[in-house]
Amino acid sequence: MGSCVIFQTWNDSEAELVRGILESYGIPCHIRSKISHQVYPFTMDGLGEIRLEIPSEAEEEARRILQEHLTAGASGNPDSLPDDH
Secondary structure, three states, X not given: OOEEEEEEEOOHHHHHHHHHHHHHOOOOOEEEEOOOOOOOOOOOOOOOOEEEEEEHXXXXXXXXXXXXXXXXXXXXXXXXXXXXX
């Protein structure tokens, strides 16, 4: 059972938001970075990149979920989490 990177960002808040969305659907998500953003709150030469990893078998579902949320956000829907997930 392997893992894959589902999302990459430079922003801690964005990483936490995406992790929250995926975990609300039961998809375990781990945040990985080469440096601690609490100790070094800056980026340099790619060191500050944040990667979200999920189990490989959940990749298709996770991509669908994130695309649905992106589409809902682009349409101005303030309630981007469906009630019946």
